[in-house]
Amino acid sequence: MSFGKLVGSIDEGTTSARFMIFRAGTNNVVCYHQIPVPSIYPQEGWVEQDPMVVYDLVIECIEEAVKKLEKLGGSAKDIIAIGITNQRESTIIWDRATGKPLHNAIIWLDNRTSSTVDELVETIPNKSRNINYLKPLCGLPISPYFSALKMRWMKDHVGDVQRAMEANTCQVGTIDTWLIYKLTGGPDGGVHYTDVTNASRTMLMNIETLRWDPHLLRFFGLPAAMLPQIRSSAERYGDVTVGVLKGVPITSCLGDQQAALVGQQCLSHGLAKSTYGTGCFLLYNTGTSIVQSKHGLLTTVGYQLGPRAPITYALEGSVAIAGAAINWMKNNLELFDSVNQVEEMAGKVDSSLDVYFVPAFSGLYAPYWNQEARGAICGLSEETTSEHIVRATLEAICFQVRDILESMRKDCGIPMSKLMVDGGMTANNLFLQIQADLVGINVIRAKMQETTALGAALAAYMVVEPSFDITAPLVGSSGELSIFKPAIGNYERNMRYKKWKMAVERCMNWDTSSLTETSKLDF
Numbered sequence: 419m420s421f422g423k424l425v426g427s428i429d430e431g432t433t434s435a436r437f438m439i440f441r442a443g444t445n446n447v448v449c450y451h452q453i454p455v456p457s458i459y460p461q462e463g464w465v466e467q468d469p470m471v472v473y474d475l476v477i478e479c480i481e482e483a484v485k486k487l488e489k490l491g492g493s494a495k496d497i498i499a500i501g502i503t504n505q506r507e508s509t510i511i512w513d514r515a516t517g518k519p520l521h522n523a524i525i526w527l528d529n530r531t532s533s534t535v536d537e538l539v540e541t542i543p544n545k546s547r548n549i550n551y552l553k554p555l556c557g558l559p560i561s562p563y564f565s566a567l568k569m570r571w572m573k574d575h576v577g578d579v580q581r582a583m584e585a586n587t588c589q590v591g592t593i594d595t596w597l598i599y600k601l602t603g604g605p606d607g608g609v610h611y612t613d614v615t616n617a618s619r620t621m622l623m624n625i626e627t628l629r630w631d632p633h634l635l636r637f638f639g640l641p642a643a644m645l646p647q648i649r650s651s652a653e654r655y656g657d658v659t660v661g662v663l664k665g666v667p668i669t670s671c672l673g674d675q676q677a678a679l680v681g682q683q684c685l686s687h688g689l690a691k692s693t694y695g696t697g698c699f700l701l702y703n704t705g706t707s708i709v710q711s712k713h714g715l716l717t718t719v720g721y722q723l724g725p726r727a728p729i730t731y732a733l734e735g736s737v738a739i740a741g742a743a744i745n746w747m748k749n750n751l752e753l754f755d756s757v758n759q760v761e762e763m764a765g766k767v768d769s770s771l772d773v774y775f776v777p778a779f780s781g782l783y784a785p786y787w788n789q790e791a792r793g794a795i796c797g798l799s800e801e802t803t804s805e806h807i808v809r810a811t812l813e814a815i816c817f818q819v820r821d822i823l824e825s826m827r828k829d830c831g832i833p834m835s836k837l838m839v840d841g842g843m844t845a846n847n848l849f850l851q852i853q854a855d856l857v858g859i860n861v862i863r864a865k866m867q868e869t870t871a872l873g874a875a876l877a878a879y880m881v882v883e884p885s886f887d888i889t890a891p892l893v894g895s896s897g898e899l900s901i902f903k904p905a906i907g908n909y910e911r912n913m914r915y916k917k918w919k920m921a922v923e924r925c926m927n928w929d930t931s932s933l934t935e936t937s938k939l940d941f
């Protein structure tokens with residue numbers, strides 16, 4: 419059977435890697451393969467992944483997906499291009515000559531650089547000393563979340579990295595950069611590129627010039643020579659040199675949240691989407707304007723679909739812990755065996771019985787940016803059951819989205835009238851109903867939830883097929899839009915939100931590592 423032209427998409431998320439094969443220019447998935455990616459937790463708050471394992475799993479996903487394609491009667495020869503989309507900020511450094519990693523990937527969620535943040539903030543001149551000091555240049559607050567902090571930590575704490583940075587014998591990048599480098603040959607001619615969306619998450623790129631910024635590099639004490647070239651999100655970066663896709667061009671690269679913006683076709687000013695994976699990320703397209711938030715949101719590059727295409731910016735609300743809280747309840751609390759049981763379990767009770775769970779495992783991101791916050795479950799009573807706690811966890815993710823919508827409303831002046839959603843967690847209908855109840859607007863689930871992979875595939879296709887109009891309605895839609903409407907009143911919604919804010923208040927500045935000085939223990 420012939421499927422016609424096909425486009426592949428590597429989606430390297432925090433929890434799993436996948437390779438999806440689409441009919442070119444449609445949202446029709448022919449087949450895919452997905453494998454969980456193991457994280458390593460060397461110390462409390464540290465999260466790493468092995469770069470070689472990440473690469474090997476991506477290759478395995480490609481090989482297995484192509485086997486499935488062949489079973490269906492298709493052929494790898496029909497794949498005319500591939501795109502790459504990835505968990506952002508996670509940072510890998512490797513030896514330029516051998517291509518061998520000098521350290522594990524430090525994952526975006528990792529909190530080890532809290533003290534690096536404090537030390538760097540201390541170097542800021544007194545009158546402007548705060549985490550937003552660099553925001554006018556890069557759109558981001560100084561936080562352990564971003565790549566520059568991870569690079570600086572490796573420079574300060576890993577001898578091999580420090581020597582390699584000083585001798586200019588290393589290359590650094592985010593996951594996209596690593597995969598493009600490895601797939602195009604690694605030390606044997608592999609290219610060293612990133613795209614504007616991923617670069618905009620490092621804290622080293624100037625959001626106006628779209629170049630590595632000398633002031634930012636100086637602030638973080640990092641050398642420019644180790645950084646990749648910044649390219650657009652849709653162009654030919656190179657051809658795959660290994661495995662079943664040998665010879666296929668790599669023609670798109672976007673951070674996963676930006677790819678979802680493209681996959682949801684939020685391609686004009688005012689459109690927004692929220693993706694619920696390991697974390698949750700709401701991006702609002704601000705067109706060609708750079709909007710600086712006054713309420714804790716990030717300014718980021720949305721996409722640049724071609725080297726000569728205009729830059730589209732976005733305001734982003736980032737929530738560190740969304741699906742990660744579900745995984746935590748499964749793995750650490752052992753409340754259920756499979757995430758598919760969550761909906762049934764939370765549905766056994768009709769409320770959380772006033773339990774509020776703030777999953778601030780690694781601090782709180784938007785709009786609080788409090789790296790010392792830690793998690794808490796408030797409002798426990800004798801009546802509380804595991805079902806109430808599971809339901810409170812779903813609610814926690816929804817309250818964090820309300821926090822972001824409140825900031826968006828204040829920054830942009832217009833309240834959002836609907837919320838377009840996608841990502842792994844949106845398979846859960848009850849969760850989306852709770853989301854609609856707690857934000858008071860319609861929540862609309864995309865026809866297919868793999869919009870991240872879709873966005874990269876559409877961007878990749880437009881490079882090899884210039885007549886393809888990425889803004890036109892997509893053909894081949896296999897699913898239906900689902901609309902979840904608010905079913906509770908404003909009074910109840912606002913009362914519950916108020917209690918959420920009270921719970922958040924109790925979690926702030928909890929990290930007690932600063933109590934080590936004995937003087938602070940005098941009562």
Ligand SMILES: Nc1ncnc2c1ncn2[C@@H]1O[C@H](COP(=O)(O)OP(=O)(O)O)[C@@H](O)[C@H]1O
Pocket residue numbers: 431432433434694695696697740741742743744745757758759760761841842843844845846849
């Ligand atoms: N039915 C469900 N209910 C609640 N959470 C779910 C459900 N299915 C998946 N998840 C959560 O969604 C996350 C996976 O989503 P995905 O978009 O694949 O993430 P990532 O891109 O970060 O790897 C996991 O954290 C998982 O616990």
Ligand SMILES: O=P(O)(O)OC[C@H](O)CO
Pocket residue numbers: 431432433504505506507526673674675694695696697698
């Ligand atoms: O793994 P995800 O899909 O939650 O995405 C992670 C983000 O890119 C982190 O910024």
